[in-house]
Amino acid sequence: MNKTEKANSSRRKFLKGSAVGATAAVAAVPYLANAQVTLKVQAAWGGGIFLEFAQDYVDKVNKMSAGSLKIDLLSVNSVVKTAEMQTAVHKGVLDGAHLVPAYWYSKSAAASLFGTGPCWGWNANQLLGWIKYGGGNELYYELMDALKLDIVGFFNSPMPAQPLGWFKEEIKESSQMKGLKYRTVGLAADVLQEMGMSVVQLPGGEIQPAMKSGLIDAAEFNNPTSDKDFGMQDVSKDYHLASFHQSQEAFEIIFNKSLFNKLAPEQQSILEFASEASSADFTWKSQHRYSNDLIALEGLGVNVHRTPDSVMADQLKAWDTVTARLSSEDPFFAKVVESQKEWAKRVVRYELLNAPDYSGAYSHHFGDLT
Numbered sequence: 001m002n003k004t005e006k007a008n009s010s011r012r013k014f015l016k017g018s019a020v021g022a023t024a025a026v027a028a029v030p031y032l033a034n035a036q037v038t039l040k041v042q043a044a045w046g047g048g049i050f051l052e053f054a055q056d057y058v059d060k061v062n063k064m065s066a067g068s069l070k071i072d073l074l075s076v077n078s079v080v081k082t083a084e085m086q087t088a089v090h091k092g093v094l095d096g097a098h099l100v101p102a103y104w105y106s107k108s109a110a111a112s113l114f115g116t117g118p119c120w121g122w123n124a125n126q127l128l129g130w131i132k133y134g135g136g137n138e139l140y141y142e143l144m145d146a147l148k149l150d151i152v153g154f155f156n157s158p159m160p161a162q163p164l165g166w167f168k169e170e171i172k173e174s175s176q177m178k179g180l181k182y183r184t185v186g187l188a189a190d191v192l193q194e195m196g197m198s199v200v201q202l203p204g205g206e207i208q209p210a211m212k213s214g215l216i217d218a219a220e221f222n223n224p225t226s227d228k229d230f231g232m233q234d235v236s237k238d239y240h241l242a243s244f245h246q247s248q249e250a251f252e253i254i255f256n257k258s259l260f261n262k263l264a265p266e267q268q269s270i271l272e273f274a275s276e277a278s279s280a281d282f283t284w285k286s287q288h289r290y291s292n293d294l295i296a297l298e299g300l301g302v303n304v305h306r307t308p309d310s311v312m313a314d315q316l317k318a319w320d321t322v323t324a325r326l327s328s329e330d331p332f333f334a335k336v337v338e339s340q341k342e343w344a345k346r347v348v349r350y351e352l353l354n355a356p357d358y359s360g361a362y363s364h365h366f367g368d369l370t
Contacts, residue, residue, distance in 0.1 A: 037263065038070045039255070041096035042085055044103055046076040046205060048229045049289060050222075053157060054098040056281055057253065060274040069267045071096070082203065089254050090149045096255040102186030109187065109326050110143055110333045113340065114155070116186040116246045118319040120344035121352070124158030124248040128279065131155050131250075134343035139336050146332065153254040154275035157282035160290065164243035164307045165220030166211065166227070166236035174310040183207050183219035187322065188245040194318035204230065211235045220245070223286070224294040233300045242307040244315040251278075304370070 041058070045051035058071045080088045085097040086104045101115035114136065115127075122130075130136045144151050164171070171177065178196035189199040200216050208230045210216045218236075220243070221227055227239070253275055260268060298304055327334035362369065 036068055036070070037267065038072060039095040039259075040074060040079075041071050041098060041253075041255075042074040042076070042078055042080070042088070042094050044076055044082045044085065044097070044099040048204075049225045050204075051075060053251065053278070053282055053285075056285075057098065057156070057274055057278045060277055060281075061270055064270045064274060065267065069263070069270060073098075086149070086151070086254065089256050090151055092150075092256050092259070094256075095259055096253065098251060098253050100249060101252055102188075102249070105186050107147060108143060108332075109330060110336050112187040113333070113336045114140060115249045115252070116188055117248075117340065118187075118323050118337070119244045119247040119316070120341055121348045122248060122344045123161070124250055125283075126344065126347055126351070127248040128155055128158050128250055129347060130340060130343040134347075135339045136336075136343075139339060143332065150257045151254050152257045152260045153252055154272055155250045155252055156275040156279040157251045157286075158279060159222065159249040160286065161247040162220055162222050162243060162245070162249065163224075163227075164240040164245070164311065165218060166232050167218045167238045167240065168236060170238045170303065170305055171240055171311060172308060174308065174314045177311060177314075180217040181215070183210065183216050183221075184245060186246070187326075190322045190326075191245055191315060191318045194321050195314055208232055208235055222249075223290050224297055225286075225289045228293045228297055233297055233302050237302055238305065239297065239302050240305050240307045242312065244312050244319065251282075306370070 043051055043054040045054060055073055058073045061069060061071050076082060079094055082099070082103055083106075085094065085099055086107075088094040089097050101111045105112040105116075114131070127136075131140070140153060144153070165182075167180075169176075174195070177192075179198065181198045181200060182192055183200050183202050184192060185201050189201055193199050200210070202210055202216075202219075204221050204226065207216075207219045207221055211219055211232070212235045219232070221230065221232075224239075227233075232239075253271075255271065260271070263271075294304065323337060327337055359369070
């Protein structure tokens, strides 16, 4: 048996073992209350801080369950490719997955609204508020039903606005963006194409080599820590923070619904509330790690710029065009948009009216931001 045959054989054995594991127990046992359950959950991350965040969730579940429920976390591509993860969970090949909605938006453009949609002036924490209390959760399951997916999902970890990213020279005007080959994902690809960019959608681990080889001219992923781990500082010295292309995003943790419904109520609650606890932990950890790694990047010779207002103004215009087009094509997309706008108009208004000028306080104590 050659190496390829051995690898395929091992994969078939793993899939067979998984099917005889937790998911198969659904068919064999009417109720898993007294069973010790092990869930196979694949992450969309091969390493770095995102895999660490996924492991943080898993650790919370394992500690809270006192042995009755255990998650085995598998890294990217362990069983299926990232694009196949949602389908694998639906079919029971995987018990669960840790990913973002932008990774399955090809099934429905509305999926991206739950993670990387238009900026209504809100941030990711307000996005999560909409999901929890503004009707977003109900719309999410309406979409699951429409797609006929046997899935339960939880959202957590409000991500800071993603940097515009890495360029071969400082961007001072929006006109410099036109024609650039740029990496992003989800609906952000439509927005930047509307601005005249040529967009390439690549997995995180392929971004730095693509920029190094000249396949792309510019790129974003998510945050200073991941960018530093990818080695982006080795292919570019101009890093632009602030952007509306992905100004709010969160992780999505999904489980096979038939399996989830067979778990004991306390086990279901652990999976749900560990997700909520992960939001708080993510917020605190990301503050610590992202800020330190931004300083580290500057120490490596990276020039940190704030994205010009002209770029962000053109992003908003592009969002208007893309949102109007997709809303006219898909009534459900339009329904989600209206729900989000209703929430943002009320919630963001309050927060903007109430929030003091934090930049003024920062400058008072520490001087200029740059």
